[in-house]
Amino acid sequence: MTKRVLMKGNEVIAEAAVRAGCRHYFGYPITPQTEIMHYMARRMPEVSGTILQAESEVAAINMVYGAAAAGARVMTTSSSPGISLKQEGFSYIAGAELPAVVVNIVRTGPGLGGILPAQGDYFQATKGGGHGDYRNIVLAPASIQELYELTVEAFNLADKYRNLVMILGDGTLGQMMEPVAFRDEESIETVAKDWAVSGRQGRKEHNEITSIYINPDIMEALNNKLQAKYREIEKNEVRVEVLQCEDAEIVITAFGIASRICRNVIRQARAEGIKVGMIRPITLWPFPSKTISAVASIESVSSFLTVELNAGQMVEDVRLAVNGSKPVEFYGRMGGNLPSQKEILEKIRTMAGK
Amino acid sequence: MEKVFSRTEGLLDKPMHYCPGCTHGIIHRLIAEAMCELDILEETIGVSPVGCTYNNYEYFACDMVQASHGRAPAVGTGIKRVHPERMVFTYQGDGDLAAIGTAEIVHAAARGEKISTFFVNNAIYGMTSGQMAPTTLIGQKTTTSPFGRDPQVQGYPINVSEMIATLEGAVYVERVSVSSFKDIKNAAKAIRKAFRVQQAGLGFSMVEILSTCPTNWGIDPVGAIEWLEENMKKKYPLGVFRGKDLEV
Numbered sequence: 227m228t229k230r231v232l233m234k235g236n237e238v239i240a241e242a243a244v245r246a247g248c249r250h251y252f253g254y255p256i257t258p259q260t261e262i263m264h265y266m267a268r269r270m271p272e273v274s275g276t277i278l279q280a281e282s283e284v285a286a287i288n289m290v291y292g293a294a295a296a297g298a299r300v301m302t303t304s305s306s307p308g309i310s311l312k313q314e315g316f317s318y319i320a321g322a323e324l325p326a327v328v329v330n331i332v333r334t335g336p337g338l339g340g341i342l343p344a345q346g347d348y349f350q351a352t353k354g355g356g357h358g359d360y361r362n363i364v365l366a367p368a369s370i371q372e373l374y375e376l377t378v379e380a381f382n383l384a385d386k387y388r389n390l391v392m393i394l395g396d397g398t399l400g401q402m403m404e405p406v407a408f409r410d411e412e413s414i415e416t417v418a419k420d421w422a423v424s425g426r427q428g429r430k431e432h433n434e435i436t437s438i439y440i441n442p443d444i445m446e447a448l449n450n451k452l453q454a455k456y457r458e459i460e461k462n463e464v465r466v467e468v469l470q471c472e473d474a475e476i477v478i479t480a481f482g483i484a485s486r487i488c489r490n491v492i493r494q495a496r497a498e499g500i501k502v503g504m505i506r507p508i509t510l511w512p513f514p515s516k517t518i519s520a521v522a523s524i525e526s527v528s529s530f531l532t533v534e535l536n537a538g539q540m541v542e543d544v545r546l547a548v549n550g551s552k553p554v555e556f557y558g559r560m561g562g563n564l565p566s567q568k569e570i571l572e573k574i575r576t577m578a579g580k
Numbered sequence: 581m582e583k584v585f586s587r588t589e590g591l592l593d594k595p596m597h598y599c600p601g602c603t604h605g606i607i608h609r610l611i612a613e614a615m616c617e618l619d620i621l622e623e624t625i626g627v628s629p630v631g632c633t634y635n636n637y638e639y640f641a642c643d644m645v646q647a648s649h650g651r652a653p654a655v656g657t658g659i660k661r662v663h664p665e666r667m668v669f670t671y672q673g674d675g676d677l678a679a680i681g682t683a684e685i686v687h688a689a690a691r692g693e694k695i696s697t698f699f700v701n702n703a704i705y706g707m708t709s710g711q712m713a714p715t716t717l718i719g720q721k722t723t724t725s726p727f728g729r730d731p732q733v734q735g736y737p738i739n740v741s742e743m744i745a746t747l748e749g750a751v752y753v754e755r756v757s758v759s760s761f762k763d764i765k766n767a768a769k770a771i772r773k774a775f776r777v778q779q780a781g782l783g784f785s786m787v788e789i790l791s792t793c794p795t796n797w798g799i800d801p802v803g804a805i806e807w808l809e810e811n812m813k814k815k816y817p818l819g820v821f822r823g824k825d826l827e828v
Binding site: 252276278280281284285286288289291293294295296297298300314315318322423424427429432433434435436438440 | 642654656666667687
């Protein structure tokens with residue numbers, strides 16, 4: 227490890243991408259993530275990479291589609307309204323099975339919303355957003371160091387599964403500064419991309435990248451192949467942090483920046499004699515349902531509390547995992563407001579009957 | 581017996597799905613022949629649009645990518661930026677390029693993106709069954725302008741080549757037709773030139789090709805050629821709008 231440096235979340239994403247071998251970046255300005263593009267504009271020329279400011283989010287994701295089809299490690303980044311515009315592209319990327327990395331530094335909605343942090347894009351990120359049966363791998367970092375680790379990981383996962391990988395951050399993570407330690411060298415897992423278009427160059431058959439199959443049997447076969455891949459990802463790639471659940475009465479579930487706030491709440495609650503633990507999903511898809519289900523079966527656990535910066539989205543997946551065996555409560559703030567430790571602690575006291 | 585005429589190596593041995601009298605087949609052949617003549621078949625990556633030619637990736641022998649509706653120039657940009665030494669072309673119809681994809685074509689041209697666009701203008705949406713296109717002529721009847729295109733209601737047709745030619749990054753823009761033997765020969769020349777402009781790294785090149793759609797115009801193939809000659813050529817005059825003196 228090299229020495230730690232103090233950096234802004236958005237800049238760490240850009241630096242991590244370059245270190246992971248990303249040499250093509252296409253984007254469109256939108257707050258609160260534009261520093262990624264600013265950083266890329268200076269950094270990419272140093273590594274002979276491409277940074278292109280597209281005419282729209284729609285164009286940017288289609289440039290990503292083209293570059294991914296051509297075999298490159300490629301990324302686009304945006305924030306909520308811009309991510310909505312990219313959904314059609316995500317669906318095509320899924321259909322054509324192209325590896326790509328997308329970052330969503332979530333702001334508030336609906337509509338133009340506001341530029342402050344939120345987690346209101348959980349449904350859109352994990353349940354689809356675009357048309358058709360497809361899944362994106364969704365990674366939810368909770369610190370600047372993890373933003374670095376997961377951005378590098380995103381490129382490896384994208385190539386491994388020929389799948390879109392989304393980093394779901396929020397305005398706080400993008401804007402805040404924390405120390406980060408970069409490795410001297412990244413372990414880039416290179417995958418042969420013999421399916422990519424590069425000009426035939428002596429290849430006997432031409433390569434085709436497409437997502438349209440008019441024949442229903444062929445279309446169904448593609449869907450079955452995708453579903454088999456998604457089951458494989460569910461089997462292999464779940465990442466979750468479990469904190470002090472062995473003896474917990476109340477288990478918090480929270481991801482990203484909400485989990486950072488809850489981490490402190492655990493300490494305070496335990497000091498008051500309320501045993502609180504936490505499950506922090508790091509992959510939002512595949513969702514750590516099995517871990518949640520196993521914790522729900524611990525005898526001491528009496529209830530769950532899901533904390534999010536939205537009206538209650540991940541809580542639906544928690545409830546499915548708990549499957550009625552324990553009550554699952556929710557606490558959330560919206561509009562760009564963060565829940566305070568005091569508010570969450572108050573909720574926990576009420577749940578504990580104190 | 582001596583073989584005097586054969587399929588070009590630029591096209592795969594597959595029957596095409598186009599309607600009788602449709603000129604897409606001719607245009608495909610011209611592009612394929614140009615790739616062979618310039619010896620770039622193995623250097624080229626084509627981008628298919630959404631529309632009647634959505635699956636022409638099944639016909640061209642070069643590497644091919646299918647794009648979403650209107651986004652072929654953005655997809656082509658992504659490919660070209662990864663493989664700047666390769667040749668990239670987009671094949672797009674008037675709905676794809678001049679309606680839903682207006683932003684992408686304008687900005688690819690403005691950036692001087694080193695790709696070639698073959699823009700097929702038949703004044704109608706073919707695949708979705710004959711709706712009005714941005715290029716539909718005034719008075720022309722379509723399934724969504726059944727009483728004829730009325731400029732007070734549906735506005736005016738767009739002269740795409742003239743518009744693109746105003747952009748500095750577009751170094752070669754020509755409108756051709758495939759409605760006569762002479763026009764076809766000229767179209768072949770223009771397609772070759774577009775590729776050569778790209779090869780020389782000069783900037784964006786586009787060839788607009790006037791084309792027929794007998795099925796959706798409701799005219800027999802011979803009548804469709806005549807309709808193109810009499811009506812389309814008036815609104816869409818053939819000629820070079822940019823790069824006339826360009827030597828490549």
